[in-house]
Amino acid sequence: MRLEYFQLIDRIVDLKLADREIATEATVPTTNTIFEGHFPGFPLMPGVLLIEAMAQTSGWLVVAVNRFERMAFLAAVKDAKFRMFVTPGHKLSVEAKLIHEGSGYVITKACILFDGKPICDAALTLRVLDFPNAEMKLRMREAAARVGFPAEVPANG
Amino acid sequence: MSSTFDTIANIIAETCDIPRDSIKPESHAINDLGIDSLDFLDIAFAIDKAFGIKLPLEQWTQEVNDGKATTDQYFVLKNLSARIDELVAAKGA
Numbered sequence: 001m002r003l004e005y006f007q008l009i010d011r012i013v014d015l016k017l018a019d020r021e022i023a024t025e026a027t028v029p030t031t032n033t034i035f036e037g038h039f040p041g042f043p044l045m046p047g048v049l050l051i052e053a054m055a056q057t058s059g060w061l062v063v064a065v066n067r068f069e070r071m072a073f074l075a076a077v078k079d080a081k082f083r084m085f086v087t088p089g090h091k092l093s094v095e096a097k098l099i100h101e102g103s104g105y106v107i108t109k110a111c112i113l114f115d116g117k118p119i120c121d122a123a124l125t126l127r128v129l130d131f132p133n134a135e136m137k138l139r140m141r142e143a144a145a146r147v148g149f150p151a152e153v154p155a156n157g
Numbered sequence: 158m159s160s161t162f163d164t165i166a167n168i169i170a171e172t173c174d175i176p177r178d179s180i181k182p183e184s185h186a187i188n189d190l191g192i193d194s195l196d197f198l199d200i201a202f203a204i205d206k207a208f209g210i211k212l213p214l215e216q217w218t219q220e221v222n223d224g225k226a227t228t229d230q231y232f233v234l235k236n237l238s239a240r241i242d243e244l245v246a247a248k249g250a
Contacts (some may be wrong), residue, residue, distance in 0.1 A: 075195055100203055103214040105198050125198055 001053075003032050008053040008074065009094065013149045014062055016036035020098035022061040024147070026053050028090045035088060045086035050120050051077055058096040058124050060149060062106055063140070065098065071140065074123035075105065084119055086112075092119070106130055162206075162236040167201040169234075173211065178196040182235035187228060 001008045014023040015089035028045050035043030055074045062072035086092070096110040106128055131137040163181055169186070170177040173196050186192045192200065201212045220226035230236055 075198065100202055101204065101211075102201055103211055103212075103216070104218075105201070107202060125202075127198075153241070 001028050001029055002036060003029060003049070006050040006052070007056075007143060008049065009012070009056050009144075009147050010018070011058065011097070012060060013093070014106065015150065017064060020065065021060070021100075022057055022096050024053075024057045024060065024094045026092045026094055027129070028086060028088055028092065028105060030088045032088070037080065043088050045088075045090070047080070047082045050082065050086065050112055051122060052093065053094050054096060054112060054120075054122055055124055055126070056127055058106075058108040060144075060147070061098060061108070062095050062126060062128055064149070065101075068137075068141070068144070069126050069130070071131050072106070072126040072128055074124065075127045076082055077121040078125070080120065080122035081122045084114070084117070086119060090114055096124075099123075106107075161241050162234060164207055165200075165204065165234055165238060165241070168200055168207065172199045172203060182236070182238070184234050185229065186232040186234065186237070188232075199217075204241065207243055208245050210241065210248055212241075213243070 001010065009024045011023065013025050014021075016022070031077040034046065038044055038046050052096050059072040059074075062070070070099050091114070094110070095113070096104055096108045100107040104127060106126050108124045108126065110120070110124055112119045119121050129141070166180040169175055169180055169190065169203060169218065171191070173190070173192055175190055182192065184190055186197065186200075195228055197214075202212055205211055216230045219233070231240060
């Protein structure tokens with residue numbers, strides 16, 4: 001995770017377009033100023049950032065499904081549950097699956113696992129829009145390369 | 158009124174916490190019922206699932222923005238019901 005850049009996903013581990021599924025990896029940094037406040041003497045990864053990790057994972061899936069022509073923007077979070085504490089150094093597995101592809105929006109079910117145990121999950125609604133400008137698309141391409149987004153998105157995962 | 162309207166009205170009542178008896182065929186989802194675009198995504202999701210269709214929200218929005226259609230054509234509920242019936246019929250054709 002690069003918390004200072006709000007880039008929470010380290011790499012894409014698996015992308016199955018035919019199944020509309022993605023898996024990513026995100027390791028919580030061992031030190032960060034966030035942990036000085038959340039909480040002093042008891043550092044915990046904030047739940048809102050876990051939601052963001054699920055949203056970014058869902059976002060990469062949407063970008064892949066749309067062949068890097070469109071972008072996902074988080075619109076709603078439902079049924080979010082946080083099942084255990086996440087502390088610095090935790091290596092997290094983040095998974096997302098498209099459960100509905102509407103016109104201009106998608107619904108995903110996403111979850112985070114640690115050592116195979118569920119940590120949190122939620123249903124996310126994301127608006128699917130064209131990239132607002134060329135620079136953003138370029139920056140997203142750079143971010144995609146960093147997380148191992150496939151250069152050629154496979155037709156069937 | 159058609160069962161399509163009843164299904165839509167029930168979805169709106171449940172999704173947006175609007176009293177069911179205040180939802181009429183002549184109601185405009187935005188202007189009369191105060192449903193915003195985010196809430197309408199929830200409604201669209203429920204409609205898509207209930208009827209096995211994909212409401213073409215982007216196309217409708219584009220047509221309204223381009224002045225080729227009015228919001229009444231898509232968001233007055235009796236008209237929305239008719240559009241859904243058309244989509245269901247097209248799917249089965």
